[in-house]
Amino acid sequence: MNAEFHAAFVNKYIGGGVLFGGCAQEEMLFAFRTxxxxxxxxxxxxxxxEAIIISGVERFSAHRGYAQTFEYVGPYADDTSIFQPTMSKAINIVAVDALVASVNHIQYSKENIQRELNKLYCGLYNWRKFSNAQRQTYATGHWGCGIFGGNKQLKAIEQIIVVSQVGGLDINYYTWGRPNFASALVSLVQFLHKTNTTVGEVTKILFSYMDKLDEGRTPFEFLYEQIRKKKGIH
Incomplete structure (x- = not known):
């Protein structure tokens, strides 16, 4: 990943199950960046x-696979550049624990959407403290969309809102073999730019999604519909 800031989708007890058999994204990260x-x-x-920032952690191991197929394949030469003020690797792990959507619909409430926005903002708002660059990249993906039960479209929109509000960051969004999702996300972002839709407008629309949940539209579809209606686009 060519980025100084990497999302870590962690448990609220950081490290998760890394010491007792867990092997999802968080545990794998802790295994090769020990x-x-x-x-x-x-x-x-x-x-x-709250969020946790772990700065300067070196990668020591090459690996392959995931979960049951995850395995060590040898040492890794980490050529990440050096952040001069600390003389450590210019890498920052942004550890954010997503909402556990044990009941699917709770993630769409205004309160819980606000919780996720606040959480990610805590992790990213002060990114310039950890970088010499005027602009940087945040590498992320489907935050909280595995065992935590998050909706991929909702989580993508939440991350776009926060990164846009913070400013100075680009997103490398990894969809893990889902090209259709990647295309849909790119199209949505292009639509938001084309229609000059603000962070505030997107947030307000997202807050109202819960009230229309039973109408069956996806978060992306709902955004398109509400923005077109608001701006008189047919």
Whole structure:
């Protein structure tokens, strides 16, 4: 990933199951960037309006596979550039724990959407403190969309809102073999730019999605519909 900021989709108890058999994104990250393990000793439970930034962690291992197929394949030479103020690797892990959508519809409430926006904003708002660049890249993907039950479209919109509000960051969004989702996301972002839709407008529309949930539209479809209606686009 050619980015200084990497999302880590973590458990509220950072590290998750890395020490006792877990092997999802968080545990894999902690296995090949082993300096992350120190955070398990230093960091308490992540509260609702908190995120954890782990800076300068080197990658030591090459790997392949995922979950049951995850395996070590040899040492890794980490050629990441150096962040001069700290003389450490210019890499920052943005550890954010997503809402656990144990009941699917709760993730669409205004309160829980606001929770996710606040959470990610905590992780990204001060990114310039950790970088010499005027503009940087945030590498992310389907945050909280595995065992936590998150809706991929909703989570993508939430991340776009926060990154746009923070400013100075581009997104590398990894869809993990879902080209149709990637195309749909690119089309939505292009539509938002073309219609000069603001962060505030997108957020207000998203807050109203819960009220229309039973009408069966996806978050992307609902955004398109409401923006066209608001701006008189037919």
């Amino acid at each position: 300096e992350c393990l120190v955070s398990m000793l230093l960091c308490p439970i992540i509260e609702q309006a």
